[in-house]
Amino acid sequence: MTEHIDPLERHTDYGEIALEEGSLLSDPIAQFRVWLQEADDEGIYEPNAMVVSTIDPDGTPTIRTVLLRGVSDEGFAFYTDYTSQKGVALAANPQLAAVFPWYSLHRQVKIRGVAEKVSEEDSDAYFSTRPRDSRIGAWASDQSQPIDSRAALEEKVQKMEESFAGVDDVPRPEKWGGFLIRPRSIEFWAGRRSRLHDRVRFVRHESGWSPERLQP
Ligand SMILES: Cc1cc2nc3c(=O)[nH]c(=O)nc-3n(C[C@H](O)[C@H](O)[C@H](O)COP(=O)(O)O)c2cc1C
Incomplete structure (x- = not known):
């Protein structure tokens, strides 16, 4: 049987404000x-x-x-x-x-x-409108793909920083x-x-x- 969880053993009664x-x-x-x-x-x-x-x-x-x-x-x-x-x-x-x-x-x-x-x-x-670091991050991260370690991710970021060195306005990756x-x-x-x-x-x-x- 599933154990019921109510960590604080409370049953809060919610608001008084009606939604008409x-x-x-x-x-x-x-x-x-x-x-x-x-x-x-x-x-x-x-x-x-x-x-x-x-x-x-x-x-x-x-x-x-x-x-x-x-x-x-x-x-x-x-x-x-x-x-x-x-x-x-x-x-x-x-x-x-x-x-x-x-x-x-x-x-x-x-x-x-x-x-x-x-x-x-x-x-x-x-x-x-995004800060430069976030833009570099968007280039460096293949979101949702596995990666070996945090160090490997930071290495990818470092490489992107190098490739965008001197570029003021980092463009959006497609x-x-x-x-x-x-x-x-x-x-x-x-x-x-x-x-x-x-x-x-x-x-x-x-x-x-x-x-x-x-x-x-
Ligand atoms: C408060 C909060 C805000 C987030 N905002 C975004 C966002 O705007 N865009 C985004 O891609 N991921 C955002 N994330 C990360 C996502 O929850 C998620 O980890 C990431 O998008 C990968 O999702 P997926 O693997 O299901 O595609 C946010 C996470 C949190 C906790």
Whole structure:
């Protein structure tokens, strides 16, 4: 039998703030921006961190954290190595899910959608804002590939530093860039008493977004 874990033997009752359909903005992306700002205002560490799940070509799921680097009416952008495990997964199957876990606010936002590469111009523009060391790192690291040791990685970085010596503006490697998550649904979750949490999911239709309440 599975042992149940409740390390502090506590059952915290979550918030008092109701999530009424009518109190949410009708545009879930605008609503997301409000919650993201509130998460930042409340001092959440890395409020733009989201856990993204993808499906590998063999059909198995995998997840990891990435940082949200852009929100627009089109969707949610993050940047990565296209040859990484997630990059390879998304090339074969662009469906993904993501969650922003703002535990101390008793909130989460769950997104389901389809990823596509952002334009090269957008990737260049974002890459150019990154510090030189991060840019060199993007060249040096074959993300998600095994390597013998930390020393071997640092040697690769050293070699890249040498090859970019004298180059002020380290260019973006082609394998590095952004994904835009085009959302099909966005769910706002707010913790409530007795586990009777509020969940409002917006589903995208041809004509726009429609909200529906889900049972907790
Ligand atoms: C807080 C946090 C933020 C991260 N942000 C990114 C990111 O924006 N892009 C990225 O490629 N990896 C980021 N990572 C590392 C990823 O979680 C992951 O290790 C890496 O992308 C390789 O994932 P993959 O092997 O599943 O492709 C972040 C990790 C943490 C903990």
